[in-house]
Amino acid sequence: MEGYRxxxxxxxxxxxxxxxxxxxxxxxxxxxxxxxxxxxSPGSGKxxxxxxxxxxxxxEFRIGVMEADIDSDVDAATIEQTGVKVIxxxxxxxxxxxxGMTRQGLEGMGVEDVDxxxxxxxxxxxxxxxxxxxxxxxxxxxxxxxxxxKPLKYPLMFSICDVLLINKIDVLxxxxxxxxxxERYVHKLNPKMxxxxxxxxxxxGIEAWTDWLRAQIRDWIG
Amino acid sequence: MEGYRxxxxxxxxxxxxxxxxxxxxxxxxxxxxxxxxxxxSPGSGKxxxxxxxxxxxxxEFRIGVMEADIDSDVDAATIEQTGVKVIxxxxxxxxxxxxGMTRQGLEGMGVEDVDxxxxxxxxxxxxxxxxxxxxxxxxxxxxxxxxxxKPLKYPLMFSICDVLLINKIDVLxxxxxxxxxxERYVHKLNPKMxxxxxxxxxxxGIEAWTDWLRAQIRDWIG
Numbered sequence: 001m002e003g004y005r006x007x008x009x010x011x012x013x014x015x016x017x018x019x020x021x022x023x024x025x026x027x028x029x030x031x032x033x034x035x036x037x038x039x040x041s042p043g044s045g046k047x048x049x050x051x052x053x054x055x056x057x058x059x060e061f062r063i064g065v066m067e068a069d070i071d072s073d074v075d076a077a078t079i080e081q082t083g084v085k086v087i088x089x090x091x092x093x094x095x096x097x098x099x100g101m102t103r104q105g106l107e108g109m110g111v112e113d114v115d116x117x118x119x120x121x122x123x124x125x126x127x128x129x130x131x132x133x134x135x136x137x138x139x140x141x142x143x144x145x146x147x148x149x150k151p152l153k154y155p156l157m158f159s160i161c162d163v164l165l166i167n168k169i170d171v172l173x174x175x176x177x178x179x180x181x182x183e184r185y186v187h188k189l190n191p192k193m194x195x196x197x198x199x200x201x202x203x204x205g206i207e208a209w210t211d212w213l214r215a216q217i218r219d220w221i222g
Numbered sequence: 223m224e225g226y227r228x229x230x231x232x233x234x235x236x237x238x239x240x241x242x243x244x245x246x247x248x249x250x251x252x253x254x255x256x257x258x259x260x261x262x263s264p265g266s267g268k269x270x271x272x273x274x275x276x277x278x279x280x281x282e283f284r285i286g287v288m289e290a291d292i293d294s295d296v297d298a299a300t301i302e303q304t305g306v307k308v309i310x311x312x313x314x315x316x317x318x319x320x321x322g323m324t325r326q327g328l329e330g331m332g333v334e335d336v337d338x339x340x341x342x343x344x345x346x347x348x349x350x351x352x353x354x355x356x357x358x359x360x361x362x363x364x365x366x367x368x369x370x371x372k373p374l375k376y377p378l379m380f381s382i383c384d385v386l387l388i389n390k391i392d393v394l395x396x397x398x399x400x401x402x403x404x405e406r407y408v409h410k411l412n413p414k415m416x417x418x419x420x421x422x423x424x425x426x427g428i429e430a431w432t433d434w435l436r437a438q439i440r441d442w443i444g
Binding site: 041042043044069070071072074093095122123124125126127130143145146147149150152153154155156168170171174175 | 263264265266291292293294296315317344345346347348349352365367368369371372374375376377378390392393396397
């Protein structure tokens with residue numbers, strides 16, 4: 001039997017999402033909970049990256065994961081195996097989460113015993129970029145098979161994130177992926193973007209990424 | 223100097239998109255133009271698949287391509303090299319095309335000299351599935367690196383398409399992609415879905431796909 005809950009998320013009623021997001025961040029600060037919003041295309045490896053991230057940090061922080069999907073609970077079932085708190089959020093067709101929807105997820109999961117909360121957003125490089133979820137930091141994954149030209153096509157997503165994980169670097173030999181060009185496109189849009197090449201499946205690069213993340217969490221929760 | 227035009231698409235003003243889509247299809251029928259709507263995640267290989275498809279069919283049909291993107295014109299520049307008619311559509315942040323927006327694209331491109339028109343939709347497995355563009359057939363690509371579980375997570379997209387191309391089969395040895403499970407998930411959602419495994423880069427499987435497509439076009443344009 002599953003130990004996780006499936007929560008059907010309702011459309012938000014708030015008119016000013018930015019204000020709702022700021023309010024949520026303030027509450028998270030008061031509760032000493034760091035919220036990471038993880039975004040990417042479908043199939044870039046969000047869940048596998050989360051598993052590796054959880055393995056690196058679960059002895060230091062109490063972790064809670066919100067798995068957002070239009071349908072299915074395959075990701076919550078995967079994350080449950082890591083032993084951390086997890087809830088599956090169903091958006092019922094909605095293509096992104098805003099601050100009000102993220103709040104529903106946090107309330108459904110419960111944050112009083114969570115230092116480090118993670119929202120795995122809907123797999124979509126377009127719509128999630130337009131809505132502040134209230135997260136403290138926004139992370140995105142671009143996987144090698146997707147190609148190095150994606151910053152040119154989805155500029156808003158690459159502009160609003162704090163950190164970019166370039167995943168599946170183990171298959172670099174089989175794809176025409178120009179790492180230098182990708183970094184150049186990204187930094188032209190977003191000079192402050194932190195970039196970590198990783199392979200979530202093998203663990204390559206995970207230490208550098210989680211070192212950065214640990215510093216962000218400690219800085220927030222004090 | 224580029225030979226293609228960049229058209230800024232405006233939001234549609236029609237309240238009933240399904241009616242607009244049916245009307246557009248009727249007009250395309252009258253003009254003997256077949257319209258294919260091609261959808262997928264970012265980076266699954268839409269443009270490369272189009273190049274291979276154009277190479278197989280350009281001696282039989284007069285082809286016109288609409289490249290939709292939020293920003294950039296890298297795809298139109300690529301397709302232009304094939305020698306067919308091409309126009310770049312910019313949606314200015316919008317995450318999909320509906321029938322009214324597709325009509326703007328067709329008018330911008332001109333269809334009087336086109337037997338086979340192709341819309342390369344925004345890279346997104348969520349929103350484009352919700353809007354009938356007026357296309358005669360809907361095609362989608364799922365690439366091997368994205369994983370075989372995507373039908374579970376994006377059921378609407380897999381339900382509304384007529385044909386699924388499973389691309390990048392050349393890298394099957396490097397990924398845990400279960401072809402039989404994928405086909406089972408897809409046919410549970412959509413028993414009529416045609417499935418063609420392909421590698422657009424090497425040309426593998428392109429003949430079977432374009433044989434099917436040729437029959438659809440001939441059936442429509444008479």
